Amino acid sequence: MLTLTQDLYEQIVAHARRDHPDEACGVIAGPEGSDRPERFIPMLNAARSPTFYEFDSMDLLALHNGMDDRDEEPVVIYHSHTATEAYPSRRDIDLAMEPNAHYVLVSTAESGADEGPVSFRSFRILDGEVTEEEVVFVASYEM
Template structure:
């Protein structure tokens, strides 16, 4: 189960809405081994850059059943900017943090808030919660969380809390950090 503060969920939703129709992406870091998301780190989706060459993709049109060959850009997938990811990774290491949540949005009308094949292939953090925010509806959003390990996707419950202090988190029942 992913236990996450409401203010962090609000940050994810706001970031996804700002980036729409491109996919938003980022990390919520927390103390190593804690499984406690604390520090919101929005990242740049390099696939949304106008100079990004695109990624070949084949999909099936849900209405016609036809195979569609296309290039994927920032509105259909995300990739962390490599320089930014390196800087964030170094900063997390220096602060003794790890990526507790890796999030991104799905924006297309045909796209569910479920990991795509490319999402599964790029899930390299075995302890992370992979959160997907669906923003195809301009008013409502869909928020789902998954564990992805060795290509196996397992959906998990999300417990949104106001504070970790009173969220029955066991030995970590201490006030939130600033």
């Protein structure tokens, strides 16, 4: 199960709408071992494509250096699908290299860049096997 604040949900959806018709992508980092997404890090889709995303190699290096400096790890890796359902493609599955991450997909196929419904789903992807998980939205994390 992924527990996510409403604010982080809104930031992911806003990023997906802003980058539509290209896929949006990014990471939400959290303290190592916590499974708690906290720091929203929108990334540039270096491919600038409506059908796939690619993190820029220099941005990815900076991301990992920043997380290392803060004792963080990628808790959520997200991207959008602009014309298809919010389900990992074969390419998405092949690129899933973080065994502990939640892979969030947002489909903007129905509403595009405008206000309107989106599909928001989370998956665990391990050794090529995709398992959908429940997403629970909270106002804030309990301490």
